[in-house]
Amino acid sequence: MPQKQMTLVIDLDRCIGCCACEIACKQENDVDLEVNWNKVLNVGPIGTFPEVEQYFLPAVCQQCEKPACVQVCPTGASYKRAEDGIVLINKEICIGCRYCMMACPYGVRNFNQQKKVVEKCTLCIQLQAIDEKPACVKNCPGGARIFGDIKDPNSDVSKALQKATSDATHQLPDVGNKPTGRYILHGKNATWRS
Helix, strand or coil: CCCCCEEEEEECCCCCCCCHHHHHHHHHHCCCCCCCCCEEEEEEEEEECCEEEEEEEEECCCCCCCCHHHHHCCCCCEEECCCCCCEEECCCCCCCCCHHHHHCCCCCCEEECCCCEEECCCCCHHHHCCCCCCHHHHCCCCCCEEEEECCCCCCHHHHHHHHCCHHHEECCCCCCCCCCCEEECCCCCCCCCC
16 A cells, blocks of 8 residues: 555635636646546536525546556556555556446546547646646646645645535545545535535
């Protein structure tokens, strides 16, 4: 088990649905136009005027502790990095079978038609290598995206979760894969729907 577990915490109270994270991701990682490694979903509007709720839900790789995508990969192309828990794809040995896409409960993997390989969010490991944050985090105008080691109580992600009330901290459904990504959404703004 990794000593670190790098992940994202996304504060939905601050997300304005501008999609700057999608654009920054595409630009930094040269992601094809028809593909999103990072996509912003609309949840709502739900209710009857004037009692209407809506929020934006950025969907990204959840950097699972027990990633199903890794378990089903026949070549070992999908793997979890030992030093920081980041789930990656070695495109050199990916055969494009798409088993990992079927296994991912969050639908955040994509097939590159030209290269015939599966791709996904890497948490911008190339930027981390030069002590920078992922492009989506750096370019979020609302400061909704927080990056760090969820196992470190002094990290930015841990501090954000400690600051939020427990009823405002959410995660996507765990189907045995133990997602590490977290979302902050206070009930006064909207009701969490996963």
